[in-house]
Amino acid sequence: MLLEIEDIRVHYGKVEALKGISLEVAEGEIVTLIGGNGAGKTTTLKTISGLRKLSAGRIRFDGSDISKMPGHKRVLAGIGQSPEGRGVFPGMTVEDNLLMGAYSRRGNFDKDLAEVYELFERLAQRKTQMGGTMSGGEQQMVAIGRALMAKPKVLLLDEPSMGLAPKLVQQIFSIIEEINRRGTTVLLVEQNAQQALKLAHRAYVLETGKVVKSAPAATLLDDPEVRAAYLGGELPSETAAAEEPGSPDSAAPPSKA
Numbered sequence: 001m002l003l004e005i006e007d008i009r010v011h012y013g014k015v016e017a018l019k020g021i022s023l024e025v026a027e028g029e030i031v032t033l034i035g036g037n038g039a040g041k042t043t044t045l046k047t048i049s050g051l052r053k054l055s056a057g058r059i060r061f062d063g064s065d066i067s068k069m070p071g072h073k074r075v076l077a078g079i080g081q082s083p084e085g086r087g088v089f090p091g092m093t094v095e096d097n098l099l100m101g102a103y104s105r106r107g108n109f110d111k112d113l114a115e116v117y118e119l120f121e122r123l124a125q126r127k128t129q130m131g132g133t134m135s136g137g138e139q140q141m142v143a144i145g146r147a148l149m150a151k152p153k154v155l156l157l158d159e160p161s162m163g164l165a166p167k168l169v170q171q172i173f174s175i176i177e178e179i180n181r182r183g184t185t186v187l188l189v190e191q192n193a194q195q196a197l198k199l200a201h202r203a204y205v206l207e208t209g210k211v212v213k214s215a216p217a218a219t220l221l222d223d224p225e226v227r228a229a230y231l232g233g234e235l236p237s238e239t240a241a242a243e244e245p246g247s248p249d250s251a252a253p254p255s256k257a
């Protein structure tokens, strides 16, 4: 297993945001975390990358216990993160932003830049534009490209589709698929559960700091509770129309007679 999270607890002051979360990501997988607002998805990613401290539990990565490893060492160990809110340096060019991702390692940056530009054609056209003048979607691409420049073994993506126009959402998801096809393991947090489940191999559903379901992504796409709570309640096809209505506390629309 590339990444193993065992029963982690994380607090913000006295509030326990993660109440004993366990999950695993195997090499080569795309795993997604879905769940409502405040479920603990972002906190889970931040804890893996070392931005938040554990109060209990353990994180193993690539054979080592990294629970107490500082964040910058986790980057060197192969954990790459494109943070929520993006964090693009506004006064630096697109290319310099990308190169910042590789500052801590040696290598053939020209080749790595070429690979990022191949994935993100838009960035290739705008190498010298200032980061701060890129559109929201373009900044998202810069942030992902910068994380890739560190050559991570696992890429943690927090809401890559946030605020993007539908056409760009599709594009970002197919780029994530391509990144994975080229060998990078992906742990994806998404509000867009439908798209995330279509892309991922496996998924975990988080509710108020706990994992309430884990299954192959295709299974969750057909799960009536998941559909009702996170996928707008629509059924995938006519053949699924005989399913039970959602649970009483779910957001399922009233079933049609």
Ligand code: ATP
Binding pocket: 012, 015, 017, 035, 036, 037, 038, 039, 040, 041, 042, 043, 044, 191
């Ligand atoms: P969303 O989809 O809304 O981004 P999330 O699943 O990513 O939600 P988190 O951001 O991980 O959820 O938040 C989990 C819980 O921790 C929430 O109750 C949130 O209010 C709380 N929390 C997050 N960050 C802080 C903070 N800096 N200080 C205090 N509480 C926080």
